[in-house]
Amino acid sequence: MLTGEGGALGNENNERTMKTIGYAAQSAGDKLEPYHFERRELRPNDVAIEILYCGVCHSDLHQVRNDWGIGLFPMVPGHEIVGKVIGVGNEVTLYKEGDKVAVGCMVDSCQECDQCHGGEEQYCREGMTPTYAGNDRITEELTQGGYSKHVVVREEFVLSIPDNLDLSRAAPLLCAGITTYSPLRTWHVGPGSRVAVIGLGGLGHMAVKLAVGMGAEVTVIGRTDSKREDAMELGADAYLISSDETAMQVAEAGFDLIIDTVPVKHDLTPYLSLLDIDGSLVIVGQIGPLDETNTMPMIFGRRRVAGSLIGGIAETQELLNFCGRKNILPECEIIKMDEINEAFDRMERSDVRYRFVIDMSSLEG
Structure with missing residues (x-):
């Protein structure tokens, strides 16, 4: 036995x-x-x-x-x-x-x-x-x-x-690890890659650690400034407040890949212009409906919205x-x-x- x-x-x-x-x-x-x-x-x-x-x-x-x-x-x-x-x-x-x-x-x-x-x-x-x-x-x-x-x-x-x-x-x-690692690998993140992570929770903090480990330049995007210190301690290079319109405009076309870890219904539109031409925003958090999205930033920048499982x-x-x-x-x-x-x-x-x-x-x- x-x-x-x-x-x-x-x-x-x-x-x-x-x-x-x-x-x-x-x-x-x-x-x-x-x-x-x-x-x-x-x-x-x-x-x-x-x-x-x-x-x-x-x-x-x-x-x-x-x-x-x-x-x-x-x-x-x-x-x-x-x-x-x-x-x-x-x-x-x-x-x-x-x-x-x-x-x-x-x-x-x-x-x-x-x-x-x-x-x-x-x-x-x-x-x-x-x-x-x-x-x-x-x-x-x-x-x-x-x-x-x-x-x-x-x-x-x-x-x-x-x-x-x-x-x-x-x-x-x-x-949490493989959910964020898989899109980082699929989109060939490495030294010189510019990666943003929306949300600093269970998924988000792993995305930051893994992207940093791959040699990427990493920015955390949050609604408020409350998690800036945590983001820096985890190894992020910068912190962007999504409610700061001026900062968001300055950051336009600044990322090759955005990992979206938000686990609830939300609007993708504010984040799409942050992608450079041919950039991708990958959803790994929300399973279900999203708010209506304006396709203009996608069409005028050949930007993509994708999803990824484990x-x-x-x-x-x-x-x-x-x-x-x-x-x-x-x-x-x-x-x-x-x-x-x-x-x-x-x-x-x-x-x-x-x-x-x-x-x-x-x-x-």
Whole structure:
């Protein structure tokens, strides 16, 4: 029998299932409460993981409230997972018991389409399987996330953590990190690139750190001056107040790429003229409607508005390795599992700098 703290792989009926515990919302808008459930039996290509830390993403709050209308309940959120391997299937070759590993926003895909073969499983033609609030590709059972003691994941979707990264701070790299890293890589950011980041929250502060690490000249754009000092401490070169019309005019045509991390409906028009010719504004925050946008700056500057999801597995591993080399980690506040509902309330008020991470040792079985 393979065992892990708070649960076991196998039971007295000799079934190879893992009894575990997490925090779940039973229906849309419910508070998260303790929830006992079982992980699936270990398949030949599966890795069983004891979760050590799990990041708290703003999308977890959206999902629990079913803001996007795609929630499946009961729901155990969490897709920023760091843990250690406690068991492997007999066909697994990349991992062994005791390895420190990570799991991000997806746990499976068809592995056959052009997107999967191209290393972009997040855009799988058949739809990738999300870490939670999705359906297992084989059994169709509900996937449950990282606000729990254990998870079982297909080997191809497990990632390695560089030895030098602080495990207690690494978890948000699996969503906030890759969500901002992917567009920076797609638009070829490097030394000499002029990058602006709208919003300095969980996503925004990672965009700043990563762009700085790539050698870009980085400007943070905020509605007020309140986060100027934070932006400078994170490595930004400049701070631009979007409500200052004069400053915005001076900054026109000053950026090659703008990463928009604002997670609510807003107007893109004021930011489009900040792009140089052929520049791109990439939306990574808001999923849903935007305010009406004036297309004139786009047409007269051959400027683009694009969207970006997370990255594929290979790109996510590239991110982790990059952060290991550069010692880039998110700014985190560590919380206990039973503080998650308060953390959700604080996150909605933007009362966190800049990411909550749950210490899963606080979840008792």
